[in-house]
Amino acid sequence: MKKEKGLLLVLSGPAGVGKGTVCGALRKEKTAIQYSVSATTRAPRAGEVDGINYFFKTREQFEKMIEQDELLEWAEYVGNYYGTPIDYVRETINKGHDIILEIEVQGALKVKERFPEGVFIFLMPPSLAELRNRIVGRGTETEDIINKRMTVAREEIEMMEKYDYVVENDEVNLAVDRIKAIVTAEHCKRERLIEKYKQLVEVD
Amino acid sequence: MKKEKGLLLVLSGPAGVGKGTVCGALRKEKTAIQYSVSATTRAPRAGEVDGINYFFKTREQFEKMIEQDELLEWAEYVGNYYGTPIDYVRETINKGHDIILEIEVQGALKVKERFPEGVFIFLMPPSLAELRNRIVGRGTETEDIINKRMTVAREEIEMMEKYDYVVENDEVNLAVDRIKAIVTAEHCKRERLIEKYKQLVEVD
Structure with missing residues:
Protein backbone atom coordinates (compact mmCIF):
# COMPACT_ATOMS: atom_id res chain seq x y z
CA MET A 1 0.00 0.00 0.00
CA LYS A 2 1.23 3.46 -0.93
CA LYS A 3 2.83 5.16 2.03
CA GLU A 4 1.20 8.36 3.21
CA LYS A 5 3.48 11.39 3.30
CA GLY A 6 4.05 13.38 6.46
CA LEU A 7 2.89 16.98 6.87
CA LEU A 8 4.98 20.13 6.91
CA LEU A 9 3.39 22.22 9.66
CA VAL A 10 4.33 25.88 9.76
CA LEU A 11 3.54 27.62 13.04
CA SER A 12 3.75 31.37 12.77
CA GLY A 13 2.29 34.60 14.11
CA PRO A 14 3.24 38.05 15.36
CA ALA A 15 6.20 38.52 17.73
CA GLY A 16 5.06 38.19 21.33
CA VAL A 17 2.13 35.87 20.61
CA GLY A 18 3.91 32.91 22.21
CA LYS A 19 5.08 30.73 19.28
CA GLY A 20 8.11 29.46 21.22
CA THR A 21 6.07 28.68 24.34
CA VAL A 22 3.39 26.81 22.38
CA CYS A 23 5.99 24.89 20.35
CA GLY A 24 7.86 23.98 23.56
CA ALA A 25 4.64 22.75 25.20
CA LEU A 26 3.80 20.69 22.11
CA ARG A 27 7.27 19.18 22.26
CA LYS A 28 6.75 18.12 25.88
CA GLU A 29 3.67 16.13 24.90
CA LYS A 30 5.89 13.71 23.00
CA THR A 31 3.70 13.46 19.91
CA ALA A 32 5.20 11.90 16.78
CA ILE A 33 5.77 15.38 15.33
CA GLN A 34 9.40 16.15 14.54
CA TYR A 35 10.97 19.56 14.90
CA SER A 36 12.72 21.24 12.03
CA ASP A 98 5.21 15.17 10.31
CA ILE A 99 7.58 18.08 10.85
CA ILE A 100 6.89 21.46 12.44
CA LEU A 101 8.63 24.71 11.66
CA GLU A 102 8.24 27.64 14.08
CA ILE A 103 8.91 30.85 12.22
CA GLU A 104 8.02 34.55 11.98
CA VAL A 105 5.42 35.73 9.46
CA GLN A 106 7.78 36.89 6.68
CA GLY A 107 9.63 33.58 6.76
CA ALA A 108 6.38 31.61 6.74
CA LEU A 109 5.22 33.42 3.61
CA LYS A 110 8.51 32.52 1.90
CA VAL A 111 8.02 28.88 2.89
CA LYS A 112 4.53 29.03 1.42
CA GLU A 113 5.91 30.06 -1.99
CA ARG A 114 8.23 27.07 -2.07
CA PHE A 115 5.98 24.60 -0.29
CA PRO A 116 2.30 25.50 -0.79
CA GLU A 117 1.22 22.00 0.31
CA GLY A 118 2.35 22.81 3.86
CA VAL A 119 -0.19 23.33 6.64
CA PHE A 120 0.06 26.99 7.66
CA ILE A 121 -1.11 27.82 11.18
CA PHE A 122 -1.37 31.41 12.37
CA LEU A 123 -1.07 31.76 16.13
CA MET A 124 -3.30 34.61 17.22
CA PRO A 125 -3.38 36.65 20.43
CA PRO A 126 -6.82 36.77 22.11
CA SER A 127 -6.76 40.55 21.50
CA LEU A 128 -4.32 43.25 20.46
CA ALA A 129 -4.50 44.62 24.02
CA GLU A 130 -3.33 41.23 25.29
CA LEU A 131 -0.50 41.14 22.72
CA ARG A 132 0.64 44.56 23.95
CA ASN A 133 0.54 43.24 27.54
CA ARG A 134 2.73 40.32 26.56
CA ILE A 135 5.27 42.53 24.81
CA VAL A 136 5.25 45.06 27.69
CA GLY A 137 5.48 42.16 30.15
CA ARG A 138 8.91 41.24 28.84
CA GLY A 139 10.05 44.53 30.31
CA THR A 140 12.79 44.95 27.73
CA GLU A 141 11.19 47.32 25.26
CA THR A 142 10.72 51.11 25.18
CA GLU A 143 7.29 52.65 24.51
CA ASP A 144 8.44 53.58 21.01
CA ILE A 145 9.54 50.04 20.18
CA ILE A 146 6.32 48.63 21.63
CA ASN A 147 4.28 50.90 19.34
CA LYS A 148 6.33 49.88 16.31
CA ARG A 149 5.88 46.21 17.15
CA MET A 150 2.13 46.72 17.50
CA THR A 151 2.02 48.30 14.03
CA VAL A 152 3.92 45.33 12.60
CA ALA A 153 1.57 42.95 14.45
CA ARG A 154 -1.48 44.60 12.87
CA GLU A 155 0.10 44.22 9.42
CA GLU A 156 0.94 40.61 10.13
CA ILE A 157 -2.61 39.86 11.24
CA GLU A 158 -3.74 41.15 7.84
CA MET A 159 -1.57 38.39 6.32
CA MET A 160 -3.65 35.78 8.07
CA GLU A 161 -5.48 35.18 4.81
CA LYS A 162 -2.43 33.33 3.47
CA TYR A 163 -2.81 30.74 6.23
CA ASP A 164 -4.93 27.60 6.45
CA TYR A 165 -5.75 27.79 10.15
CA VAL A 166 -5.95 30.36 12.90
CA VAL A 167 -5.26 29.12 16.43
CA GLU A 168 -6.02 31.43 19.31
CA ASN A 169 -3.34 31.37 21.99
CA ASP A 170 -5.63 32.22 24.90
CA GLU A 171 -4.13 29.40 26.99
CA VAL A 172 -1.06 27.43 25.97
CA ASN A 173 -2.61 24.00 26.62
CA LEU A 174 -5.70 24.90 24.58
CA ALA A 175 -3.55 26.14 21.70
CA VAL A 176 -1.55 22.88 21.83
CA ASP A 177 -4.76 20.82 21.76
CA ARG A 178 -5.98 22.76 18.74
CA ILE A 179 -2.72 22.18 16.87
CA LYS A 180 -2.86 18.45 17.67
CA ALA A 181 -6.46 18.36 16.38
CA ILE A 182 -5.40 20.10 13.16
CA VAL A 183 -2.69 17.47 12.63
CA THR A 184 -5.18 14.63 13.16
CA ALA A 185 -7.77 16.24 10.88
CA GLU A 186 -5.21 16.93 8.14
CA HIS A 187 -4.32 13.24 8.14
CA CYS A 188 -8.03 12.46 7.61
CA LYS A 189 -8.36 14.77 4.59
CA ARG A 190 -9.88 12.96 1.67
CA GLU A 191 -7.36 14.23 -0.86
CA ARG A 192 -4.51 12.74 1.19
CA LEU A 193 -6.21 9.36 1.57
CA ILE A 194 -8.09 8.72 -1.62
CA GLU A 195 -5.23 6.98 -3.43
CA LYS A 196 -4.68 4.67 -0.48
CA TYR A 197 -8.33 3.70 -0.40
CA LYS A 198 -8.70 3.30 -4.13
CA GLN A 199 -5.91 0.74 -3.89
CA LEU A 200 -7.80 -0.96 -1.08
CA VAL A 201 -10.84 -1.43 -3.30
CA GLU A 202 -8.70 -2.78 -6.14
CA VAL A 203 -6.54 -5.23 -4.20
CA ASP A 204 -9.07 -6.41 -1.66
CA MET B 1 -18.20 40.66 17.50
CA LYS B 2 -19.78 38.66 14.71
CA LYS B 3 -20.99 35.32 15.97
CA GLU B 4 -19.39 32.28 14.43
CA LYS B 5 -21.80 29.84 12.81
CA GLY B 6 -21.97 26.21 13.85
CA LEU B 7 -20.99 23.36 11.54
CA LEU B 8 -23.22 20.87 9.77
CA LEU B 9 -21.34 17.59 10.09
CA VAL B 10 -22.47 14.76 7.84
CA LEU B 11 -21.27 11.31 8.92
CA SER B 12 -21.74 8.74 6.22
CA GLY B 13 -20.28 5.56 4.78
CA PRO B 14 -21.22 2.10 3.50
CA ALA B 15 -23.77 -0.03 5.33
CA GLY B 16 -22.06 -2.14 7.98
CA VAL B 17 -19.15 0.24 8.58
CA GLY B 18 -20.49 1.25 12.01
CA LYS B 19 -22.00 4.73 11.55
CA GLY B 20 -24.58 4.17 14.27
CA THR B 21 -22.04 2.77 16.74
CA VAL B 22 -19.60 5.65 16.18
CA CYS B 23 -22.37 8.25 16.42
CA GLY B 24 -23.65 6.64 19.62
CA ALA B 25 -20.15 6.65 21.15
CA LEU B 26 -19.69 10.30 20.17
CA ARG B 27 -23.00 11.10 21.82
CA LYS B 28 -21.87 9.47 25.08
CA GLU B 29 -18.86 11.80 25.22
CA LYS B 30 -21.19 14.73 25.85
CA THR B 31 -19.50 17.12 23.44
CA ALA B 32 -21.37 20.28 22.46
CA ILE B 33 -22.38 18.66 19.16
CA GLN B 34 -26.13 18.40 18.64
CA TYR B 35 -27.83 15.54 16.84
CA SER B 36 -30.11 16.11 13.92
CA ASP B 98 -22.61 22.22 15.60
CA ILE B 99 -25.03 19.57 14.40
CA ILE B 100 -24.30 16.05 13.16
CA LEU B 101 -26.33 14.07 10.68
CA GLU B 102 -25.74 10.31 10.38
CA ILE B 103 -26.88 9.13 7.00
CA GLU B 104 -26.25 6.63 4.19
CA VAL B 105 -24.18 7.63 1.16
CA GLN B 106 -27.02 8.48 -1.26
CA GLY B 107 -28.63 10.75 1.33
CA ALA B 108 -25.31 12.43 2.12
CA LEU B 109 -24.79 13.28 -1.54
CA LYS B 110 -28.25 14.88 -1.66
CA VAL B 111 -27.39 16.92 1.44
CA LYS B 112 -24.20 18.05 -0.27
CA GLU B 113 -26.17 19.47 -3.21
CA ARG B 114 -28.31 21.58 -0.88
CA PHE B 115 -25.65 22.35 1.71
CA PRO B 116 -22.16 22.26 0.17
CA GLU B 117 -20.71 24.18 3.15
CA GLY B 118 -21.29 21.11 5.35
CA VAL B 119 -18.36 19.04 6.60
CA PHE B 120 -18.67 15.64 4.92
CA ILE B 121 -17.01 12.73 6.71
CA PHE B 122 -16.75 9.31 5.10
CA LEU B 123 -16.48 6.49 7.63
CA MET B 124 -14.27 3.81 6.13
CA PRO B 125 -13.80 0.16 7.06
CA PRO B 126 -10.14 -0.84 7.67
CA SER B 127 -10.52 -3.20 4.69
CA LEU B 128 -13.24 -4.65 2.50
CA ALA B 129 -12.56 -8.05 4.12
CA GLU B 130 -13.33 -6.50 7.51
CA LEU B 131 -16.52 -4.89 6.14
CA ARG B 132 -17.64 -8.31 4.90
CA ASN B 133 -16.90 -9.75 8.35
CA ARG B 134 -19.04 -7.09 9.97
CA ILE B 135 -21.96 -7.73 7.61
CA VAL B 136 -21.62 -11.52 7.99
CA GLY B 137 -21.31 -11.03 11.76
CA ARG B 138 -24.85 -9.72 11.94
CA GLY B 139 -25.92 -13.24 10.95
CA THR B 140 -29.03 -12.00 9.20
CA GLU B 141 -27.97 -11.94 5.58
CA THR B 142 -27.72 -14.65 2.91
CA GLU B 143 -24.53 -15.09 0.84
CA ASP B 144 -26.29 -13.51 -2.13
CA ILE B 145 -27.31 -10.42 -0.17
CA ILE B 146 -23.82 -10.13 1.33
CA ASN B 147 -22.30 -10.12 -2.16
CA LYS B 148 -24.76 -7.47 -3.35
CA ARG B 149 -23.98 -5.31 -0.33
CA MET B 150 -20.25 -5.65 -0.99
CA THR B 151 -20.79 -4.48 -4.58
CA VAL B 152 -22.72 -1.46 -3.30
CA ALA B 153 -19.99 -0.78 -0.73
CA ARG B 154 -17.34 -0.72 -3.47
CA GLU B 155 -19.43 1.75 -5.44
CA GLU B 156 -19.93 3.88 -2.36
CA ILE B 157 -16.21 3.93 -1.60
CA GLU B 158 -15.73 5.33 -5.10
CA MET B 159 -17.96 8.25 -4.00
CA MET B 160 -15.48 9.12 -1.31
CA GLU B 161 -14.15 11.87 -3.53
CA LYS B 162 -17.26 13.93 -2.77
CA TYR B 163 -16.30 14.03 0.90
CA ASP B 164 -13.98 16.32 2.86
CA TYR B 165 -12.60 13.76 5.28
CA VAL B 166 -12.10 10.01 5.48
CA VAL B 167 -12.15 8.50 8.97
CA GLU B 168 -11.08 4.91 9.36
CA ASN B 169 -13.29 2.97 11.76
CA ASP B 170 -10.63 0.55 12.92
CA GLU B 171 -11.60 1.12 16.57
CA VAL B 172 -14.68 3.04 17.65
CA ASN B 173 -12.85 5.23 20.19
CA LEU B 174 -10.17 6.14 17.63
CA ALA B 175 -12.83 7.03 15.05
CA VAL B 176 -14.58 9.21 17.65
CA ASP B 177 -11.30 10.98 18.50
CA ARG B 178 -10.69 11.67 14.81
CA ILE B 179 -14.17 13.14 14.37
CA LYS B 180 -13.70 15.36 17.44
CA ALA B 181 -10.34 16.52 16.02
CA ILE B 182 -11.99 17.34 12.68
CA VAL B 183 -14.59 19.47 14.49
CA THR B 184 -11.88 21.36 16.41
CA ALA B 185 -9.79 21.87 13.27
CA GLU B 186 -12.78 23.06 11.22
CA HIS B 187 -13.44 25.72 13.86
CA CYS B 188 -9.82 26.87 13.42
CA LYS B 189 -10.10 27.22 9.63
CA ARG B 190 -8.95 30.62 8.50
CA GLU B 191 -11.93 31.24 6.23
CA ARG B 192 -14.32 30.79 9.16
CA LEU B 193 -12.36 33.12 11.45
CA ILE B 194 -10.96 35.85 9.27
CA GLU B 195 -13.95 38.20 9.59
CA LYS B 196 -13.89 37.88 13.37
CA TYR B 197 -10.20 38.76 13.52
CA LYS B 198 -10.39 41.59 11.03
CA GLN B 199 -12.94 43.15 13.38
CA LEU B 200 -10.52 42.61 16.25
CA VAL B 201 -7.82 44.63 14.48
CA GLU B 202 -10.30 47.42 13.70
CA VAL B 203 -11.96 47.81 17.09
CA ASP B 204 -8.98 47.12 19.32
Missing part, protein backbone atom coordinates in the same frame (compact mmCIF):
# COMPACT_ATOMS: atom_id res chain seq x y z
CA VAL A 37 16.48 21.69 12.38
CA SER A 38 17.84 24.96 10.97
CA ALA A 39 21.12 25.52 9.22
CA THR A 40 23.23 28.34 10.69
CA THR A 41 26.62 29.97 10.41
CA ARG A 42 26.60 30.75 14.13
CA ALA A 43 29.28 28.86 16.09
CA PRO A 44 28.03 25.88 18.12
CA ARG A 45 27.55 26.59 21.83
CA ALA A 46 28.64 24.13 24.51
CA GLY A 47 26.60 20.94 24.24
CA GLU A 48 25.04 21.76 20.87
CA VAL A 49 25.19 18.87 18.42
CA ASP A 50 25.39 19.21 14.63
CA GLY A 51 22.23 17.77 13.03
CA ILE A 52 20.30 17.91 16.33
CA ASN A 53 20.31 21.54 17.45
CA TYR A 54 21.44 23.01 14.14
CA PHE A 55 23.22 22.09 10.96
CA PHE A 56 26.40 24.10 11.48
CA LYS A 57 27.75 25.60 8.26
CA THR A 58 30.53 27.97 7.20
CA ARG A 59 29.47 31.22 5.52
CA GLU A 60 30.75 29.80 2.27
CA GLN A 61 28.70 26.64 2.61
CA PHE A 62 25.60 28.62 3.57
CA GLU A 63 25.93 31.03 0.66
CA LYS A 64 26.28 28.09 -1.70
CA MET A 65 23.02 26.69 -0.26
CA ILE A 66 21.33 30.04 -0.95
CA GLU A 67 22.69 30.10 -4.51
CA GLN A 68 21.59 26.55 -5.23
CA ASP A 69 18.11 27.21 -3.86
CA GLU A 70 18.50 24.59 -1.13
CA LEU A 71 16.73 26.59 1.58
CA LEU A 72 12.98 26.88 2.16
CA GLU A 73 13.66 30.29 3.68
CA TRP A 74 16.63 32.07 5.21
CA ALA A 75 17.47 35.31 7.00
CA GLU A 76 20.52 37.08 8.38
CA TYR A 77 20.37 38.00 12.05
CA VAL A 78 23.14 39.71 14.06
CA GLY A 79 25.72 38.79 11.44
CA ASN A 80 24.78 35.13 11.12
CA TYR A 81 22.70 33.24 8.61
CA TYR A 82 19.79 31.04 9.66
CA GLY A 83 17.67 28.95 7.29
CA THR A 84 15.66 25.79 6.73
CA PRO A 85 17.23 23.16 4.44
CA ILE A 86 14.60 21.97 1.99
CA ASP A 87 16.15 18.50 1.60
CA TYR A 88 15.86 17.84 5.32
CA VAL A 89 12.16 18.76 5.25
CA ARG A 90 11.47 16.65 2.14
CA GLU A 91 13.30 13.60 3.49
CA THR A 92 11.37 13.80 6.76
CA ILE A 93 7.92 13.98 5.15
CA ASN A 94 8.82 11.36 2.54
CA LYS A 95 9.55 8.98 5.42
CA GLY A 96 5.97 9.64 6.56
CA HIS A 97 6.88 11.86 9.53
CA VAL B 37 -33.79 15.31 14.46
CA SER B 38 -35.55 13.75 11.46
CA ALA B 39 -39.11 14.30 10.34
CA THR B 40 -41.11 11.10 9.82
CA THR B 41 -44.60 9.85 9.07
CA ARG B 42 -44.03 6.79 11.23
CA ALA B 43 -46.27 6.69 14.34
CA PRO B 44 -44.53 7.60 17.61
CA ARG B 45 -43.51 4.63 19.74
CA ALA B 46 -44.01 4.57 23.51
CA GLY B 47 -41.85 7.23 25.12
CA GLU B 48 -40.90 9.00 21.90
CA VAL B 49 -41.28 12.76 22.09
CA ASP B 50 -42.08 15.04 19.14
CA GLY B 51 -39.15 17.38 18.47
CA ILE B 52 -36.74 15.20 20.46
CA ASN B 53 -36.77 11.76 18.82
CA TYR B 54 -38.50 12.83 15.63
CA PHE B 55 -40.70 15.52 14.24
CA PHE B 56 -43.87 13.48 13.74
CA LYS B 57 -45.81 14.44 10.62
CA THR B 58 -48.85 13.21 8.70
CA ARG B 59 -48.26 12.01 5.14
CA GLU B 60 -49.98 15.16 3.94
CA GLN B 61 -47.70 17.41 5.99
CA PHE B 62 -44.61 15.51 4.86
CA GLU B 63 -45.54 15.64 1.20
CA LYS B 64 -46.11 19.38 1.53
CA MET B 65 -42.56 19.67 2.99
CA ILE B 66 -41.21 17.77 -0.03
CA GLU B 67 -43.14 20.02 -2.43
CA GLN B 68 -41.96 23.20 -0.73
CA ASP B 69 -38.35 22.01 -0.72
CA GLU B 70 -38.13 22.09 3.07
CA LEU B 71 -36.06 18.91 3.41
CA LEU B 72 -32.30 18.54 3.03
CA GLU B 73 -32.93 14.97 1.94
CA TRP B 74 -35.72 12.45 2.32
CA ALA B 75 -36.46 8.80 1.57
CA GLU B 76 -39.35 6.38 1.87
CA TYR B 77 -38.68 3.24 3.88
CA VAL B 78 -41.18 0.45 4.61
CA GLY B 79 -44.11 2.71 3.74
CA ASN B 80 -43.01 5.69 5.83
CA TYR B 81 -41.23 8.90 4.96
CA TYR B 82 -38.06 10.02 6.73
CA GLY B 83 -36.21 13.28 6.08
CA THR B 84 -34.13 16.13 7.49
CA PRO B 85 -35.89 19.51 7.86
CA ILE B 86 -33.62 22.20 6.47
CA ASP B 87 -35.00 24.93 8.78
CA TYR B 88 -34.08 22.93 11.85
CA VAL B 89 -30.49 22.54 10.61
CA ARG B 90 -30.19 26.23 9.68
CA GLU B 91 -31.59 27.45 12.99
CA THR B 92 -29.17 25.23 14.92
CA ILE B 93 -26.05 26.40 13.10
CA ASN B 94 -27.19 30.03 13.11
CA LYS B 95 -27.31 29.80 16.92
CA GLY B 96 -23.63 28.76 16.74
CA HIS B 97 -24.19 25.08 17.53
